[in-house]
Amino acid sequence: MSFVNFQGVTKSFGATVAVEELNLQIEQGEFFSLLGPSGCGKSTTLRMLAGFIAPSTGRIGVHGRDITTLPPEARDIGIVFQNYAIFPHMTVFDNIAFGLVERREDRATIKRKVDAALEQVGLSGYGERYERELSGGQKQRVALARVLVIEPEILLLDEPLSALDKKMREEMKFWIKNIQKSVGITTIYVTHDQSEALTMSDRIAIMNEGRVLQIGSPVEIYEHPNSRFIAEFIGESNLLSGRLADGGVMVGGVKVPVPEASGQTDQEVALLIRPEQIRLEPITPDETPKLEGRVIDEVYQGSIRRYLVETMGQRLNVEVPNRPDLAQLPPGADVSLYWRPESGVVLR
16 A cells, blocks of 8 residues: 555535545655646645645545544644744744654753754754844755654645745755655655656656646656646647657658557647757758758757747747757758657647
């Protein structure tokens, strides 16, 4: 049996269904992300697991124990919110010690555990500081240490990086993942940021309108989305309209080979090609390109150049490395577009 189990869980608020027939299994020690747009039900799912709201129907189990009706304090679950919730009148040490004090641990044990937690989150020597003396990233570390010090079975993280600037978010993504791996705690992470989910997760559940649409590893979700919604929500995508043919997709009058293409021929489909999978070159007379096109626009972005290319009456975004050996292609240039056949994904 999986460590965390949602069995047929539905949550309604009046006539609004926030989560519908959720069946979800999460393994012990896993870093599992719930990813989706605002209002898709991911935070509601987290709060049902924490015990802050009760399911309308269904059961929630942890380690073989039914916790559906247990109060939050009886669930052995720690949660970190996006707003840190640090007590401004307390020192960092006292903030982290708060849960241990509530449990009536002795002073020596509290000091030992808090000192260890401070070291674990890279804040040794910060015990006597107050919230006003901390950066946003340091506040988030204090919030995490306050949860980890009580050694819960499960760690819940609800949009924990949304209040940080971009540079700090990038740093914190790797920092949180490294802490999770070193502790080995089962972690469920809620976010609408695809980069966070792809970077940190062992597995991801994509949610929309209260339902889980796909579960898989970051590679599976990104490279093999099972719907147009997921293809467009995760990363950047090109969706070429065409018709299914034997072993490929007809785009305009050109058959594009796709190894996984199967099903009823002449069926209308979309062919997903990620921008970074496309090789873009000037047309040469001795090569037959997969498709021919014309550059509409070019944008310089430091390490990469982005091109908008029109082909077969459709437009593709193409992302290429900015290297001296790769020629710059100005708007109006005629180009060939190549990609590995296995890079294409057929979406119905």
